[in-house]
Amino acid sequence: MSTMRIGVFDSGVGGLSVLRHLIAQLPTVEFVYLGDTARVPYGNKSAATIAHYAAQSASFLREKGVEMIVVACNTVSAAALDVVEAVAQVPVVGMIEPAARAAIELSQTKRIGVIGTRATIESRAYSLALYAHGGTTAMAVVEHACPLLVALAEEGWVAHPATYAIIEEYLRPLLEVEIDTLILGCTHFPLLADAIEHVAPVTLIDPGYWAARQVQRMVGVLSPSGRGHVLVPPVEYYVTDIPSNFAAVARQFLGFDIGQPHLVALDSIVPSS
Amino acid sequence: MSTMRIGVFDSGVGGLSVLRHLIAQLPTVEFVYLGDTARVPYGNKSAATIAHYAAQSASFLREKGVEMIVVACNTVSAAALDVVEAVAQVPVVGMIEPAARAAIELSQTKRIGVIGTRATIESRAYSLALYAHGGTTAMAVVEHACPLLVALAEEGWVAHPATYAIIEEYLRPLLEVEIDTLILGCTHFPLLADAIEHVAPVTLIDPGYWAARQVQRMVGVLSPSGRGHVLVPPVEYYVTDIPSNFAAVARQFLGFDIGQPHLVALDSIVPSS
Numbered sequence: 358m359s360t361m362r363i364g365v366f367d368s369g370v371g372g373l374s375v376l377r378h379l380i381a382q383l384p385t386v387e388f389v390y391l392g393d394t395a396r397v398p399y400g401n402k403s404a405a406t407i408a409h410y411a412a413q414s415a416s417f418l419r420e421k422g423v424e425m426i427v428v429a430c431n432t433v434s435a436a437a438l439d440v441v442e443a444v445a446q447v448p449v450v451g452m453i454e455p456a457a458r459a460a461i462e463l464s465q466t467k468r469i470g471v472i473g474t475r476a477t478i479e480s481r482a483y484s485l486a487l488y489a490h491g492g493t494t495a496m497a498v499v500e501h502a503c504p505l506l507v508a509l510a511e512e513g514w515v516a517h518p519a520t521y522a523i524i525e526e527y528l529r530p531l532l533e534v535e536i537d538t539l540i541l542g543c544t545h546f547p548l549l550a551d552a553i554e555h556v557a558p559v560t561l562i563d564p565g566y567w568a569a570r571q572v573q574r575m576v577g578v579l580s581p582s583g584r585g586h587v588l589v590p591p592v593e594y595y596v597t598d599i600p601s602n603f604a605a606v607a608r609q610f611l612g613f614d615i616g617q618p619h620l621v622a623l624d625s626i627v628p629s630s
Numbered sequence: 631m632s633t634m635r636i637g638v639f640d641s642g643v644g645g646l647s648v649l650r651h652l653i654a655q656l657p658t659v660e661f662v663y664l665g666d667t668a669r670v671p672y673g674n675k676s677a678a679t680i681a682h683y684a685a686q687s688a689s690f691l692r693e694k695g696v697e698m699i700v701v702a703c704n705t706v707s708a709a710a711l712d713v714v715e716a717v718a719q720v721p722v723v724g725m726i727e728p729a730a731r732a733a734i735e736l737s738q739t740k741r742i743g744v745i746g747t748r749a750t751i752e753s754r755a756y757s758l759a760l761y762a763h764g765g766t767t768a769m770a771v772v773e774h775a776c777p778l779l780v781a782l783a784e785e786g787w788v789a790h791p792a793t794y795a796i797i798e799e800y801l802r803p804l805l806e807v808e809i810d811t812l813i814l815g816c817t818h819f820p821l822l823a824d825a826i827e828h829v830a831p832v833t834l835i836d837p838g839y840w841a842a843r844q845v846q847r848m849v850g851v852l853s854p855s856g857r858g859h860v861l862v863p864p865v866e867y868y869v870t871d872i873p874s875n876f877a878a879v880a881r882q883f884l885g886f887d888i889g890q891p892h893l894v895a896l897d898s899i900v901p902s903s
Contacts, residue, residue, distance in 0.1 A: 396668070401873045401875065402667075403871050403873055405871075475874065475875060504784070505778075505781050505782065505785055505787070511674075514778070517799070519792040519796045522795060523792045526792070598675050598676050600674045600675055600748075600749075602748060624898070
C-alpha cells in the first residue's frame, strides 16, 4: 500500500497548529501544507474574496495529487467549505463540524461560547453547526469576534498583561451567560490557550485536534506507534510569501522548524470544479 | 485650467488618514484613491511581494490618468518607492522623506524615535532618510516595529487600558534614550495619537500631514479657501475587497462616509515601466 497524501491549507501559518495535530494522530500519512502567506489574513475579508482564494488553494492541492483536503482555517471552513468541496474532487474536512460535535459532547450545561475572526463569527457557521448537531437539546450559544487575538498570537505576546486585559474584555459577554465550554474558532487561538483558560476556566475546544480525530476515523490509520522516532515529519511546505519573521512564527505554531518552504504563486490560478 | 488629478494608494484603508490631509491642504485637486483591501496588510510581507503589489497599484492609477501619485503607505514607501517611480511615469511622493525632514526640523535634541510595521522598520528607510537629511548633526535614531497597534486602531480600541499597556511596552526602548520626537510611521498610528502622546509626551510627526504639505508645494495650490463648503470632496474610491466592517473603519480614518467604493481586481495586472 502506497503512502497516503493529505493536503492541508490555511490563509497563512495558523494552520500549522492544525498540522501539528494531524502529524501526531496520523503517523503513516504524508502531508502537503499550503499557507497563503501573501494574502493573509482572511479574517477581515469578504466572503466572496475568501471563497475565491480558497478555490485557488484547493485547486493547487489537487494538482499536487492529494487524496483528501483539510481546510485548516476556520474562516475558510465557515465561509467557503462548499466552494472547496466543489473544486477539490476528494473528501474535504473543515474545522467547524468536528469542533461543534466535540463541544456538544463535552459541555455539561450546553452553554457554549465561540470566538474567532470577524468573518468566521459573522458567518454564524459555528452557531448553525451547534444547533444542527444539538438536536432538541436546549442550548445557549454566544459568538464573539476577537481579531486582536490573532495579532497577539503572531507577536508572541501569550502572557503579557495587555493580552489578559484584551481577553477579559472579549470574553466578558460570554462569561456573563456562564458558558462552560469555549470553541477556539481560529487557528491562532490555541497559542493563547493558557491565558484564555486563566481568564475563563472552562473546557476549551481546539478544532484542529478534533478535525485530526475525524480525519483519523475517515482514513482508518489507528496505529499511534507507526511513526516512531522519525524526527522530521514527511511534510512538503508551500507558501505564497516568506515574511522576515516567518521561521519564528512557524516554529511557534508547530513546535519545530520547517526549514525553507517552497514559494508558489496562486494569483493566476483559475479554479475549475 | 482643468482640474488636477492625484492618485493615492495604500494597502488598505489606512491611507485614508493621508487622504484626509491631502483633501484639507489641496482644495482644488481631484483624487483617485486605491486601497488594496483584498491583500492588506502589507506590513508583515516580504519586500519582493510588497514591490509586486505596489507596481500593480501604480499601474492601475496610471491608467486612471493621474498626474501625480502619493504612496500613502509607509510600508510601500519604505520598501518599494523606486519600483513605484519606475512604473508611475508621473511624480511620486512617499511618506518617508517629508516625515524625516519634519522630524529633523522640529526635534530640539535630535533624539528621534520611529514606529511602524515590521517591514517598514526592517527596511531602515526612516533611519537612512534621517541620517541623510541630518547632515553633520549629531543624532540618535531608535526604530521599533509595533504590529499590534495596527490591529488596535482597526478595532477602534483607541483608549482601552490594554492599548496603553501595549504602547508602553513598545515605546519603552524609545523613551529610555529620551527621544523628543516620534515619527508615526504607519497610517494607522495617527488614530492612536492621543494614547501615544499620553504615554510619550513628545512631538508626534504624522507623515501624512507632511507629505500633503510637500504635494502642496509641488502642485502650487496655495489657496486654502478654494473648496469652501463642498461637503463631498471630489474623490473616486477603488478597493480590491469590501469587508463587512469597511464603512465603519473608513469613517474612523477619514472622518466622513465615502459611500460605496468601486470594486476592482489588481491580481492580473502586469505592470510595465
